[in-house]
Amino acid sequence: MAEPKTNDRMDKIVSLCKRRGFIFQSSEIYGGINGFWDYGPLGAELKRNVKDYWWRAMTREREDIAGLDATIVMHPRIWEASGHTSTFSDPMVDCKTCQGRFRADQLAESQCPRKPSKKPGDHAECQLTEARKFNLMFKTYVGPVEDAENTAYLRPETAQAIFAQFKTVLEVSRQKVPFGIAQIGKAFRNEINPRNFTFRSREFEQMELEFFIRPDEAIEAICGRVATAAELADRQPATADLPPSPTWGWEAWHKYWVEARLRFYEAIGLPRATLEEYWQKPEELAHYAKACVDILFRFPFGAQELEGIAARGDFDLSQHQRFSGKSLTVFDDELKAAWAKLDQAKRAELSGRYFEARRRYLVQMGEPVERAEPQARKDADNFAQGSYVPHVIEPSAGVDRLVLALICNAYSEDQAPDEKGKMETRVVLRFHPRIAPIKVAVLPLLKNRPELVAKAREIHALLRPHMTVFYDEAGAIGRRYRRQDEAGTPFGVTVDFETLGEKGPELQGTVTLRERDSMKQERVKIEELLPRLAERIR
């Protein structure tokens, strides 16, 4: 198998990351700390470029998404509402004989691996440990006193802050459903076992969008119909260019976001061939999810998830509404107006469907039927008046995973000639110029010629306000090119004696522009550098 080869590749990448200053272990001088990673000079630039482009694509270039930057520590009740307090703390038992691990609350339904007819612990050879709590949330205390009253958590995901601030953002941004709230920020999970370099870390960064939409019943009331996902399928691959239509229900919006997110990855240099789309099967979905698509990248250690795009219904806002006691509904005057024009049968049908959905949710969350029914009835009545809890599509991406994917994807070895024309292996990171940590290197051909150095410094100063520029005069020109290849710098500008006009006036004021991937060189006027480069890195 090619196994050793892929591990080999990952090892080389990890080694390059450390050597060139992309990523290294946190707290290294103290022996490191498991699951935490620092980004060095190049890594910090790369990561920032990724986040900036996401932010730009999600908020600045759209009219229907607003930004948010919320705190990491929030009211602990948030995590009760979201379900993290319970689902993130399963008591587990291990068996010392068979090395199995079982959820303590599911022992009765589990099988002993040695003796499948019995459950763990009942077989004579079983040696179960005490049940241990696995709380995957980082706990802390708000204020100096450490007691249960003051317990709080570092957020295990950024999304919940968006739901908690949903109403406020909606108001201040003067948005209307459908609209989204985007956020980038740190999240923390006490992973049982961090793995695969930065892929599973305990402190990581997320880029999350919650896109709020009308419930399908509202769309049907307003438009008379709901666009099916199949309608969008016919219009592929133009989906993401489609102006969203009022007829889009959750399926269409979900599909739209899958396509939009895939395009995002393409725009930063991850071709579709390196990605996989995985549509979760109904039995794999969380109980509240209507659909979930994972976007996976083919890492050297296997295809692994970069992003999940979930259609979560109105679960999250409903939970926060119940737990906070504050209304998280929106008023939709189009729905109210449309409702007035519906005939009795249609009203009954839509209202009935809405009622049923609300009732099912409340019962599923443990509300007794005698409370759930009247509440669902009230929700359905409000719906008929134009009020509802919006549904949501959640594209949620891991920044660190994406940075790692970009590095893995960019890493390549090719053959380049050395000075004597002998072919040698060249390590090059083929980053898309848009996210490359350094955009251009400015190099005087020789460093012991003050005129060359002065001119190169001048060009450095010219470009620096507009992009990350690296000036390097140390060593032979070939070596400097190779150094930049390893850093993934897409362009190199070399100042030589022609630049100074020593080979005639027609070449005066021109420089060599070297392209990283092709190693092609081109003569370019200094005045043209900025517009040409700016266009390529935008």
Place this chain on the structure above:
RNA sequence: GCGAGCGUAGCUCAGUCUGGUAGAGCGCCACCUUGCCAAGGUGGCUGUCGUGGGUUCGAAUCCCAUCGCUCGCUCCA
């Protein structure tokens, strides 16, 4: 957290079995040379041998503990 493997210079690794007080290549820095793809010359820096403890006259080497990394169970942004 459990099981297995690993940890020596910035990187890749030798030395560990058979204790005798640490090496190679690459890189890095300075100077000289240098006209476009890892050039040449000269000189230079680098290690608490992951950490702590133990055995020993003496530990990178043997023992114990611990931390970190990799793989499997687990998990999924």
